[in-house]
Amino acid sequence: MQIGSAMEQLGRYGTGVGLALIHVGALAAFLPAFYSPSALTVAAIMAYLTGALGITLCYHRVLTHRSLRLRKPLEYLFALFGTLALQGDPIRWVAVHRKHHANADHEGDPHDIRMGFRWAHVDWLYRHNIAMPSQDEIERFAPDLYADPFYRALQYLGAPLQLVLAALLFFLGGWAWVVWGVFVRLVISYHSTWLVNSAAHMVGYRSFRTTDRSTNCWWVALLAFGEGWHNNHHAFPFSARHGLRWFEIDMTWWHVRVLAFLRLADNVRIPSAPMQRRLAYANVRSFGKTGADTV
Numbered sequence: 001m002q003i004g005s006a007m008e009q010l011g012r013y014g015t016g017v018g019l020a021l022i023h024v025g026a027l028a029a030f031l032p033a034f035y036s037p038s039a040l041t042v043a044a045i046m047a048y049l050t051g052a053l054g055i056t057l058c059y060h061r062v063l064t065h066r067s068l069r070l071r072k073p074l075e076y077l078f079a080l081f082g083t084l085a086l087q088g089d090p091i092r093w094v095a096v097h098r099k100h101h102a103n104a105d106h107e108g109d110p111h112d113i114r115m116g117f118r119w120a121h122v123d124w125l126y127r128h129n130i131a132m133p134s135q136d137e138i139e140r141f142a143p144d145l146y147a148d149p150f151y152r153a154l155q156y157l158g159a160p161l162q163l164v165l166a167a168l169l170f171f172l173g174g175w176a177w178v179v180w181g182v183f184v185r186l187v188i189s190y191h192s193t194w195l196v197n198s199a200a201h202m203v204g205y206r207s208f209r210t211t212d213r214s215t216n217c218w219w220v221a222l223l224a225f226g227e228g229w230h231n232n233h234h235a236f237p238f239s240a241r242h243g244l245r246w247f248e249i250d251m252t253w254w255h256v257r258v259l260a261f262l263r264l265a266d267n268v269r270i271p272s273a274p275m276q277r278r279l280a281y282a283n284v285r286s287f288g289k290t291g292a293d294t295v
């Protein structure tokens, strides 16, 4: 066996064992000894910081699709929150996701829904996956991030930062804060993100003609801070706003509006009404107020 493929296999096994241990650790939440209202609050705050600001806003809408620009210190802070979601460093996450968009539901998609719900949800992460980008591909898919020393440094800091956080939570609130603030929070964040790749390519409705199976799924949107409006997203990947119709609640878009108002974000991109009409299915009429390319 070549060294490269042995390393790849080792990495996959490590991911599989790591994910299993995190899920087992979260089971401790069922023991009353590890419960306290403050632990629940810590889990909610950490889920918000790492999931909403870290993954959804920063990793996805800012870094992957450049659908808005954050002030640099804020971008770095939110990227740090994203790293604490333990879904991989920004360079790897962005490269995998850009590859998904380049090949969505076709050969080369790292989590191709044609392989089934379980594959697209989690199995693609730790089983043999020929579509998983190689190191060369990662650098090719995310050259903008790879050029930044801050993001190159984060490649090595995922596990150490999580351990520092766990130690801090233990110091402040004991094992209950670690169980809820790390293990339970990670499991909830994982499945919320993974449902975008699985359920939002499988169940729900489609507003726009795209070459993939992406769907708009309201309950994934609620769990993943607006990311469930995934058919809208595949139709307009550059858009900072994913919920386009009046009832498509998109919490991350609210964040974008507030940050733009505070002048902490600019270059906010959304699809114009004609752009939406061009891709819309005939029976979709009600659009959100998106009359300009930028706001």
Ligand SMILES: [Zn+2]
Pocket (backbone or CB within 6 Å): 100, 104, 196, 197, 201, 214, 230, 234
């Ligand atoms: Zn997708």
Ligand SMILES: [Zn+2]
Pocket (backbone or CB within 6 Å): 060, 064, 065, 097, 101, 233, 237
């Ligand atoms: Zn995307």
